[in-house]
Amino acid sequence: MEQRHRPAAAADDTTKRRATKSKSFKDVENYEVLVLEKNCGCKFKSLRYLLIAIVSATFLTLLTPTLYERQLQSSSRYVDVDWIWDKTGADPRYVSSADVQWADVYTAIEDVSAGNRELKIGLLNFNSTEYGSWSRILPESHVSIVRLEHAKDSITWPKLYPEWIDEEEESEIPSCPSFPEPNGRRGAWFDVIAVKLPCTRVAGWSRDVARLHLQLSAAKLAVASSRGNRKVHVLFVTDCFPIPNLFPCKNLVKHEGNAWLYRPDLKAVREKLRLPVGSCELAIPLKAKARLFSVDRRREAYATILHSASEYVCGAITAAQSIRQAGSTRDLVILVDNTISDHHRRGLEAAGWKVRIIERIRNPKAERDAYNEWNYSKFRLWQLTDYDKIIFIDADLLILRNVDFLFAMPEITATGNNATLFNSGVMVIEPSNCTFQLLMEHINEITSYNGGDQGYLNEIFTWWHRIPKHMNFLKHFWEGDSEEAKAKKTQLFGADPPNLYVLHYLGLKPWLCFRDYDCNWNNFMMREFASDVAHSRWWKTHDKMPRKLQSYCLLRTRQKAGLEWDRRQAEKANLEDGHWRRNITDPRLKTCFEKFCFWESMLWHWGEAKNQTKSNPAPATPATMSLSSS
Ligand SMILES: *[C@@H]1O[C@H](CO)[C@@H](O)[C@H](O)[C@H]1NC(C)=O
Ligand SMILES: *[C@@H]1O[C@H](CO)[C@@H](O)[C@H](O)[C@H]1NC(C)=O
Ligand SMILES: *[C@@H]1O[C@H](CO)[C@@H](O)[C@H](O)[C@H]1NC(C)=O
Ligand SMILES: *[C@@H]1O[C@H](CO)[C@@H](O)[C@H](O)[C@H]1NC(C)=O
Numbered sequence: 292m293e294q295r296h297r298p299a300a301a302a303d304d305t306t307k308r309r310a311t312k313s314k315s316f317k318d319v320e321n322y323e324v325l326v327l328e329k330n331c332g333c334k335f336k337s338l339r340y341l342l343i344a345i346v347s348a349t350f351l352t353l354l355t356p357t358l359y360e361r362q363l364q365s366s367s368r369y370v371d372v373d374w375i376w377d378k379t380g381a382d383p384r385y386v387s388s389a390d391v392q393w394a395d396v397y398t399a400i401e402d403v404s405a406g407n408r409e410l411k412i413g414l415l416n417f418n419s420t421e422y423g424s425w426s427r428i429l430p431e432s433h434v435s436i437v438r439l440e441h442a443k444d445s446i447t448w449p450k451l452y453p454e455w456i457d458e459e460e461e462s463e464i465p466s467c468p469s470f471p472e473p474n475g476r477r478g479a480w481f482d483v484i485a486v487k488l489p490c491t492r493v494a495g496w497s498r499d500v501a502r503l504h505l506q507l508s509a510a511k512l513a514v515a516s517s518r519g520n521r522k523v524h525v526l527f528v529t530d531c532f533p534i535p536n537l538f539p540c541k542n543l544v545k546h547e548g549n550a551w552l553y554r555p556d557l558k559a560v561r562e563k564l565r566l567p568v569g570s571c572e573l574a575i576p577l578k579a580k581a582r583l584f585s586v587d588r589r590r591e592a593y594a595t596i597l598h599s600a601s602e603y604v605c606g607a608i609t610a611a612q613s614i615r616q617a618g619s620t621r622d623l624v625i626l627v628d629n630t631i632s633d634h635h636r637r638g639l640e641a642a643g644w645k646v647r648i649i650e651r652i653r654n655p656k657a658e659r660d661a662y663n664e665w666n667y668s669k670f671r672l673w674q675l676t677d678y679d680k681i682i683f684i685d686a687d688l689l690i691l692r693n694v695d696f697l698f699a700m701p702e703i704t705a706t707g708n709n710a711t712l713f714n715s716g717v718m719v720i721e722p723s724n725c726t727f728q729l730l731m732e733h734i735n736e737i738t739s740y741n742g743g744d745q746g747y748l749n750e751i752f753t754w755w756h757r758i759p760k761h762m763n764f765l766k767h768f769w770e771g772d773s774e775e776a777k778a779k780k781t782q783l784f785g786a787d788p789p790n791l792y793v794l795h796y797l798g799l800k801p802w803l804c805f806r807d808y809d810c811n812w813n814n815f816m817m818r819e820f821a822s823d824v825a826h827s828r829w830w831k832t833h834d835k836m837p838r839k840l841q842s843y844c845l846l847r848t849r850q851k852a853g854l855e856w857d858r859r860q861a862e863k864a865n866l867e868d869g870h871w872r873r874n875i876t877d878p879r880l881k882t883c884f885e886k887f888c889f890w891e892s893m894l895w896h897w898g899e900a901k902n903q904t905k906s907n908p909a910p911a912t913p914a915t916m917s918l919s920s921s
């Protein structure tokens with residue numbers, strides 16, 4: 292049965308449809324006869340609503356059951372509708388258990404209908420009973436249904452958000468599956484598009500293909516309805532919040548029970564609809580010929596955050612300098628909490644950051660003193676409402692090439708991480724006080740898979756836009772990487788002029804190593820992050836900074852001891868890379884800015900303590916180091 296190309300079926304579409312009966316349409320009619328025979332007697336209730344529908348659409352002035360039936364068969368208008376509603380309602384993916392509270396729906400829509408009594412309302416995913424109720428609560432409106440073929444069963448969330456795609460188009464051109472479009476007459480428009488959304492409320496409800504399909508369809512209908520400066524509203528009936536970056540809460544006009552009324556910013560929505568449906572394609576091609584740039588530069592900024600420890604101050608200073616060295620003149624904003632001293636704040640300011648003081652946010656599900664206990668502080672980025680767009684960057688990365696073009700992208704634009712998730716190390720966000728509220732409201736309910744902000748944000752923003760890995764390239768070698776793959780990566784780290792846009796320093800940070808080599812080599816847990824080429828790339832940026840800024844990158848006594856500890860462990864294990872054999876020439880070894888400079892004595896002390904507790908093989912890791920707060 293050729294359902295997928297069934298012609299349009301807005302309720303006032305009858306004449307046109309009578310005139311143009313395509314083959315597929317006839318197939319549907321044949322089917323309807325069956326439906327009629329089966330359902331005619333038992334579906335009295337829904338037929339009654341159909342009658343109401345017919346009356347309100349003023350198609351018939353005289354109504355007898357026989358005439359009615361003939362009408363059904365000749366025009367096939369309503370039975371077709373009935374069949375498609377209630378039949379397709381059986382697709383479990385699209386069934387919504389949301390209880391429609393008509394009083395709430397009415398309250399939500401009241402103000403809209405007050406201004407315009409003859410509203411044109413388009414319904415998506417409501418069944419025939421509910422269609423009748425719509426006509427009853429708003430008797431003067433034109434209520435019609437918009438048909439939507441359901442997505443193919445083969446379209447699953449991992450199909451829309453594959454872990455890997457061939458970004459460089461070496462062997463294939465990635466492509467997304469396509470969703471059926473909402474069927475509307477050409478030129479049809481609505482004042483209100485009402486959509487009933489499913490929501491299971493169990494974990495993962497926000498990664499639901501039908502939910503996404505319905506919301507994208509509502510967005511398309513809204514955009515198609517926007518001629519001139521006509522106001523278009525979208526009303527969702529759903530137990531869970533709609534996609535927050537497609538229907539942002541700042542456009543939420545009213546929220547009653549499970550009825551959510553939005554007045555979308557249609558210009559923004561139109562642009563979002565141009566993006567691929569998922570991360571199955573790049574939202575920005577890697578080798579784009581031309582790139583879009585945004586308009587209001589004053590309302591755009593790079594931002595990062597430092598909290599709980601000062602280890603990353605040097606990293607943030609160098610990151611800022613790398614942005615300037617790459618040619619960007621945008622504002623730089625850094626959020627810091629009160630663990631960052633005045634001295635450090637002055638350094639950050641000297642590097643170009645505008646410093647904003649924040650209170651950190653605790654993950655209520657984190658263990659006390661866990662390394663990621665305060666990572667939810669990142670949510671404060673959404674409070675930077677004097678900017679429209681923020682490119683967030685972690686403090687442990689370098690911008691090698693200007694990425695200002697990302698400001699033209701919507702929230703959330705990011706690189707892929709693993710599974711269906713994005714990496715929150717580089718992301719475009721749109722500050723908004725109510726989005727911040729949304730993030731805070733679910734803090735007790737949503738569990739982050741890794742206890743960090745990345746896991747949490749991925750539960751809220753499941754609809755995200757993929758940019759090439761080159762815009763947040765992780766310094767990391769997989770165990771399974773071939774020698775060839777490793778060589779290729781290494782080449783990327785070192786290329787001059789740079790090939791990568793952003794290089795993300797995972798593992799032990801370059802400024803916490805001696806400059807001679809990547810100290811990840813000497814640490815058993817961290818060797819997958821070791822790259823001397825990437826390491827020296829960082830030092831190149833460092834060396835271009837003014838001396839004053841470099842002084843924020845000195846090594847603390849304790850860190851020197853930690854590095855030597857790791858080195859001795861590597862020596863004991865006789866690691867074949869042999870980095871532990873090298874003599875340290877880094878002048879920072881001999882430079883001390885603390886009262887206590889005798890790092891060797893720390894090492895003796897450790898030697899005894901470590902002997903008893905074998906469980907701490909990594910004294911140079913930031914986590915361990917941050918135990919000694921400044
Ligand atoms: C439509 O949905 C409502 C609520 O889920 C249900 O009570 C009603 O029976 C459904 N009507 C039909 C015709 O399936
Ligand atoms: C990948 O993502 C899943 C969440 O879907 C998570 O549970 C898992 O730990 C992640 N794996 C790695 C290697 O990060
Ligand atoms: C967001 O809230 C802050 C206060 O918490 C306020 O100063 C700011 O003006 C608000 N921004 C907008 C756009 O309303
Ligand atoms: C949490 O924040 C710390 C320090 O800012 C960072 O090193 C770590 O990677 C973050 N962890 C997660 C899981 O996001």
Ligand SMILES: *[C@@H]1O[C@H](CO)[C@@H](O)[C@H](O)[C@H]1NC(C)=O
Pocket residue numbers: 872873874
């Ligand atoms: C390291 O320094 C020592 C003494 O300063 C010297 O004997 C040794 O040859 C040096 N090793 C290397 C690899 O340069």
Ligand SMILES: *[C@@H]1O[C@H](CO)[C@@H](O)[C@H](O)[C@H]1NC(C)=O
Pocket residue numbers: 899902903
């Ligand atoms: C330290 O460990 C070694 C074996 O690894 C053992 O011979 C020695 O007695 C231990 N020393 C102390 C002080 O516990």
